[in-house]
Amino acid sequence: MKNKIFTSLLVIASSILIYSCKKGSSLDPKVEPLTEEKVFADSALTFNFLNNLYWNTGLDLHSYRNTIGGATGGGPGSSDWNDSFETLTSNAASGYSGQDAFLKGTSTSTSHPLLPMWALMYRKIRGANKFMANVGASPISAARKKVLTAEARFLRAFYYQMLVRFYGGVQLVGDLVSDDFPTYDYKRNTYKECIDYIATEYDQAAADLPSSATLEAINYGRATSGACKAMKARLLVTAASPLFNGSPASTDASIAPLISYSTSYDASLWQKAADACKAVIDLPEYALVVDNTLPAYPGNGFWKLFTSGRKNSEFIFVYNLAAGGKTLEAAWFPRSISGAGDLTYMNPSQNVVDAFGMANGKLITDGTSGYNVQDPYKNRDPRFYYSILYNQATMTSRTTTAQTTINIYSDANNNRVGDGLQAYYTKTGYYARKMCNDRVPYTSLTVDRALPVMRLAEIVLGYAEALNELGQTEAAVIQLKKIRQRAGITAATDGRYGIPVGVSKEQLRALIRNEYRVEFFAEGHWFYDTRRWKTAEETENGNSTLIRAKPSATGSTYPFTYSVENRLEMKFLAPAMYFVPIPLAEILKSKNLLVQNPGW
Numbered sequence: 001m002k003n004k005i006f007t008s009l010l011v012i013a014s015s016i017l018i019y020s021c022k023k024g025s026s027l028d029p030k031v032e033p034l035t036e037e038k039v040f041a042d043s044a045l046t047f048n049f050l051n052n053l054y055w056n057t058g059l060d061l062h063s064y065r066n067t068i069g070g071a072t073g074g075g076p077g078s079s080d081w082n083d084s085f086e087t088l089t090s091n092a093a094s095g096y097s098g099q100d101a102f103l104k105g106t107s108t109s110t111s112h113p114l115l116p117m118w119a120l121m122y123r124k125i126r127g128a129n130k131f132m133a134n135v136g137a138s139p140i141s142a143a144r145k146k147v148l149t150a151e152a153r154f155l156r157a158f159y160y161q162m163l164v165r166f167y168g169g170v171q172l173v174g175d176l177v178s179d180d181f182p183t184y185d186y187k188r189n190t191y192k193e194c195i196d197y198i199a200t201e202y203d204q205a206a207a208d209l210p211s212s213a214t215l216e217a218i219n220y221g222r223a224t225s226g227a228c229k230a231m232k233a234r235l236l237v238t239a240a241s242p243l244f245n246g247s248p249a250s251t252d253a254s255i256a257p258l259i260s261y262s263t264s265y266d267a268s269l270w271q272k273a274a275d276a277c278k279a280v281i282d283l284p285e286y287a288l289v290v291d292n293t294l295p296a297y298p299g300n301g302f303w304k305l306f307t308s309g310r311k312n313s314e315f316i317f318v319y320n321l322a323a324g325g326k327t328l329e330a331a332w333f334p335r336s337i338s339g340a341g342d343l344t345y346m347n348p349s350q351n352v353v354d355a356f357g358m359a360n361g362k363l364i365t366d367g368t369s370g371y372n373v374q375d376p377y378k379n380r381d382p383r384f385y386y387s388i389l390y391n392q393a394t395m396t397s398r399t400t401t402a403q404t405t406i407n408i409y410s411d412a413n414n415n416r417v418g419d420g421l422q423a424y425y426t427k428t429g430y431y432a433r434k435m436c437n438d439r440v441p442y443t444s445l446t447v448d449r450a451l452p453v454m455r456l457a458e459i460v461l462g463y464a465e466a467l468n469e470l471g472q473t474e475a476a477v478i479q480l481k482k483i484r485q486r487a488g489i490t491a492a493t494d495g496r497y498g499i500p501v502g503v504s505k506e507q508l509r510a511l512i513r514n515e516y517r518v519e520f521f522a523e524g525h526w527f528y529d530t531r532r533w534k535t536a537e538e539t540e541n542g543n544s545t546l547i548r549a550k551p552s553a554t555g556s557t558y559p560f561t562y563s564v565e566n567r568l569e570m571k572f573l574a575p576a577m578y579f580v581p582i583p584l585a586e587i588l589k590s591k592n593l594l595v596q597n598p599g600w
Helices: 009-019 036-040 042-055 065-069 100-103 117-139 142-167 189-209 226-239 270-282 300-307 327-332 350-355 380-385 456-469 473-487 505-519 524-534 584-588
Strands: 092-094 316-322 346-348 394-396 402-405 408-410 415-416 450-455 542-551 560-570
Touching: 009 036, 036 042, 036 117, 042 117, 042 142, 092 100, 092 408, 092 456, 100 560, 117 142, 142 226, 189 226, 226 270, 226 316, 226 450, 226 456, 300 380, 300 473, 327 350, 350 505, 350 542, 380 542, 456 473, 456 505, 473 505
Parallel strands: 408 542
Antiparallel strands: 092 346, 316 450, 394 402, 408 415, 542 560
16 A cells, blocks of 8 residues: 555655664664765755654554554554554454454463554654754754654654553653663653653644644644644543543552552543643634535535545544545445455444444433334434445445445355355444545545544543533533534434433443444544543453344345344453553563563
């Protein structure tokens, strides 16, 4: 795939020379022949050095993660990296099998699929330090240097934030640019020290970065002041969450400070999170993409924000894909549409399908919702139809503008019909259509898109979550209603979009968490959310399920019968699976000063 941000093959080649690995160092010191002096004496090479640091910012949501995390991006290049990050959760099945091992709890401290993130993120952090230390020597103007330095500071904070989400507290290396590693005690900073440092870095970067409103079109996708503020808001919402605020995965006094902000519950953390979210919401340049003007497409804004070009009012920080590509469609659509002879890279599970409520905003488990198990895809939340391809769903055909019906069912002998259950087709009875353009024939489809690393909807839901945790439940309802109104859910006579009158703090907490799941399906959030809420022991434990459709007997009211089957028994092993194990080689290198995460 050629979906790269601000880069070319020449840039990659240059970057590999600059970042070539020195044995024994996860921070990848440089080697000749392309020296730092040569790079930073040339304005184009200086820009390319920084551009390469953006390369891995889309790891959470790129459908071909190996393209940006594998051989060309610095990751392992294994099958575990060949499809969406969502497949490491109960939300989706992978086309490959490596993710299944992780979900079954059989990963070890040497086989964990996310183990390479340690070296990859530090490589980027050290690159940012190199840039900030050397950009002063470049022939670029002083004003531009100031902005580029702030971009590098943002990216350094971004990659630290990724490290902390996986590992908890990590080594803060400051502005280190030494080729010798380590040149100091190699041990972890506390989680609190890391969060406070990253937040300060975002503040400092924001002061020197332009807003998205003033950003030149050619620079779209680069860091902005709003991106700094939004990433800080995500950081503080996470730090206020149960796993890091009062309910650590370990109470061992030598480990707890490394994996929690406060071992006892601190409500003020939620206030800080609320303030950070509100600061982003108040920015004039961002707004939810809302379009409820088309009767045939309720909640059309939810579809449009992903498919109508790279830039819109909701996207805050994005990962740009090559213009004219159809990366998502090629990876996710049924073979009858894509014409692919390979597997599909992500199949939504019945687990996530059940999370989508009804058009009236009620969950399918609510007896008054109108859900019919015999006609399960009728009158669902409009986001369901923009996210999931199900048996008898319609979409634009492969070669013409005519609508075609997607057959995803089995015959009486359980043989595949159409795009039904079978290896290399679907493992779950569903295909993904989230963020895809399904209104243009596949063969003539060209998509100019960006993937949303951060969008305003996350900040609105984060604000709702923080307000609710502070006991301001009705104020939180106002924020949740914004998301549901945009989604095309029916307001009802009470104007509450399915949210019950008198909803309690606990009830709204459950609704907000479910809203995260359906709003951000396929965007790489569920892995982190279930951990920060400390709910993974429930949602990621048990069975990952699929649906099997079969034609009903002649004369039946409904043309198909549906049965839910277990696809995979998931085992979430606490406390180990809340964090990624630190690579053993790094622990040995540290002379055992690095403390391993609990359970590993």
